[in-house]
Amino acid sequence: MASTEDKAASNKENASSWKDSFYNPRTGEVLGRTASSWALILLFYLVFYCFLAGMFALTMWVMLLTLDDYKPKYNDRVPNPGLMIRPSSLDMYFNKSDPHSYELYVQHLDSFLKSYNDTEQESNELCPPGEYFDQESEDMNKKACQFKRSFLSRCAGLSDTNFGYSEGKPCILLKMNRKENPVQMQYFPGEGRIDKMYFPYYGKKAHTTYVQPLVAVKLLMTKEDYNKELPVECRVEGTDLLNDNERDKFLGRVTFRIKVVE
Numbered sequence: 001m002a003s004t005e006d007k008a009a010s011n012k013e014n015a016s017s018w019k020d021s022f023y024n025p026r027t028g029e030v031l032g033r034t035a036s037s038w039a040l041i042l043l044f045y046l047v048f049y050c051f052l053a054g055m056f057a058l059t060m061w062v063m064l065l066t067l068d069d070y071k072p073k074y075n076d077r078v079p080n081p082g083l084m085i086r087p088s089s090l091d092m093y094f095n096k097s098d099p100h101s102y103e104l105y106v107q108h109l110d111s112f113l114k115s116y117n118d119t120e121q122e123s124n125e126l127c128p129p130g131e132y133f134d135q136e137s138e139d140m141n142k143k144a145c146q147f148k149r150s151f152l153s154r155c156a157g158l159s160d161t162n163f164g165y166s167e168g169k170p171c172i173l174l175k176m177n178r179k180e181n182p183v184q185m186q187y188f189p190g191e192g193r194i195d196k197m198y199f200p201y202y203g204k205k206a207h208t209t210y211v212q213p214l215v216a217v218k219l220l221m222t223k224e225d226y227n228k229e230l231p232v233e234c235r236v237e238g239t240d241l242l243n244d245n246e247r248d249k250f251l252g253r254v255t256f257r258i259k260v261v262e
Contacts, residue, residue: 070140070206081241083234083254086112086173090254095261096168096226109163109173113156115211116149124209127197135202142202144210153188155216164218168226168260174215174234183230184220192217219258226262231255 023030030038087108094102114120127133127145135142149156155171157163163171174192198213219232235243236252243252 070203081175081236081252082250083236083252084175085234085254085256090256092170092256093259093261094165094170096166097262099162099166101261102162102165102170105170106157106162106165109171110157110161112173113149113152116147116152116214118148118150121146121148121211129195129197132196132199134200140206141208142206142210144207145197147198147211147213151189152214152216154186155188155218168262169218169220170258170260172217172219172232172256174217175212183225183232184222186218186220188216188218221260223262226260229257229259231257 027034033041087105089105092105094105096102124144124146125133133143133145150158152171152173154160155163155173157171165171192215194213194215201207201210204210221230233253233255237243241252245251249255
């Protein structure tokens with residue numbers, strides 16, 4: 001059997017060996033390397049990662065030189081336009097006698113239409129209707145056609161600041177639309193058409209003052225329509241525009257539900 005002195009010596013030797021693995025006072029090594037060895041390996045990794053960072057920065061710089069601020073290099077968007085409604089809710093329920101129930105809808109419409117204020121649009125062009133506003137010139141600052149808030153008439157929120165919600169005949173704003181529904185509707189501008197003069201669109205960088213043309217629809221609901229959930233479908237109609245793709249229910253159309261409580 002080993003003596004107590006042998007065990008103590010062995011434990012002391014093990015402890016000394018474990019400490020030497022971090023710092024060896026005899027050789028001056030830290031974690032198995034001398035100071036010069038650590039300096040060389042750190043210098044290597046510093047140069048290596050600086051080289052990688054430089055290569056990445058050079059690659060990004062060369063790639064950015066090939067991009068155009070006014071025109072995307074690749075365009076993978078669906079060419080057929082989609083539809084959006086304002087207020088941005090597919091389920092609208094409110095009590096026409098309770099202003100709090102439709103307050104958010106009114107605020108949303110008023111905020112959305114601020115860029116369409118007549119004072120904002122005065123700086124844009126008075127374009128001839130029925131013609132595309134092509135601007136294929138070297139000038140990258142494109143002009144935009146006027147689309148004044150007043151074009152929306154009774155749905156502009158000017159003469160009626162409640163957009164018809166207080167009388168149970170709410171206004172819905174659409175970007176592109178023609179609608180089929182038993183509920184009687186009134187369109188602004190007339191016939192629910194979007195004129196060609198608002199196209200083509202050249203992007204945010206070139207078309208800085210452009211606002212999307214809208215169609216406002218006033219739902220002329222009667223007492224028979226109140227207290228019922230009514231589905232409304234909006235479709236884009238025009239040459240080469242799709243609105244009946246069964247694989248994509250949202251291509252060229254949007255459906256929402258509205259219920260007015262009397």
